[in-house]
Amino acid sequence: MRAEEVSTVLIRDEEQADHSQVFEINARAFETDLEAKLVESLRVRVEPLISLVALVDERVVGHILFTPVTVEGSARSGAALMGLGPMAVLPEYQGRGIGSRLVEEGLARCRVLGTEAVVVLGHADYYPRFGFEPAKRYALRYKSEELDPYFMVLELEPGTLKSVSGDVHYSPEFEEV
Numbered sequence: 043m044r045a046e047e048v049s050t051v052l053i054r055d056e057e058q059a060d061h062s063q064v065f066e067i068n069a070r071a072f073e074t075d076l077e078a079k080l081v082e083s084l085r086v087r088v089e090p091l092i093s094l095v096a097l098v099d100e101r102v103v104g105h106i107l108f109t110p111v112t113v114e115g116s117a118r119s120g121a122a123l124m125g126l127g128p129m130a131v132l133p134e135y136q137g138r139g140i141g142s143r144l145v146e147e148g149l150a151r152c153r154v155l156g157t158e159a160v161v162v163l164g165h166a167d168y169y170p171r172f173g174f175e176p177a178k179r180y181a182l183r184y185k186s187e188e189l190d191p192y193f194m195v196l197e198l199e200p201g202t203l204k205s206v207s208g209d210v211h212y213s214p215e216f217e218e219v
């Protein structure tokens with residue numbers, strides 16, 4: 043990754059005027075528009091929400107969302123956990139470090155909100171570079187064992203995962219995807 047490629051990227055909170063571009067990014071980056079529609083419904087129904095966009099030359103080219111998740115069956119209830127996703131970068135802008143900038147800035151926002159840990163269901167080769175580990179290590183599960191390799195967690199508040207384990211639930215909107 044070259045330094046000048048990263049320096050042209052601006053990360054900021056998503057604004058209402060970005061919504062149609064964010065829809066397009068998700069619809070083009072994923073195989074269908076299901077994730078794009080998911081983002082639209084989460085935006086109006088879920089809070090707190092962290093929704094960031096990446097701009098290159100004033101064009102919105104990437105998007106990341108974090109939404110609260112709950113853990114069923116945990117020794118400690120009410121832990122502040124967020125789920126990363128969906129995230130997407132326009133295909134022609136991928137591989138330039140834009141996704142990484144979105145993840146890093148998003149995690150920084152999570153810390154400001156007091157988030158204790160962040161989970162993600164995604165590419166097993168991508169998220170470990172940000173410190174994510176298999177959630178199974180901490181007895182955190184999502185749906186079925188088949189998803190174990192793709193379900194990861196990052197502890198933001200040290201020690202959180204000693205007392206937080208069980209079945210992770212995203213907002214019901216995710217079930218529609």
Ligand SMILES: CC(C)(COP(=O)(O)OP(=O)(O)OC[C@H]1O[C@@H](n2cnc3c(N)ncnc32)[C@H](O)[C@@H]1OP(=O)(O)O)[C@@H](O)C(=O)NCCC(=O)NCCS
Nearest residue numbers: 071129130131136137138139140141142163164165167168
């Ligand atoms: C995943 C995604 C957001 C990454 O954005 P990006 O701007 O290309 O990310 P970066 O430039 O920071 O990082 C690129 C790295 O991501 C890796 N990557 C991209 N897609 C990947 C995948 N499907 N599986 C594993 N790694 C992947 C690339 O191999 C590259 O690795 P390298 O740095 O070792 O060369 C982007 O590829 C995308 O929009 N994909 C389609 C939608 C998607 O899958 N979203 C994530 C759902 S979990």
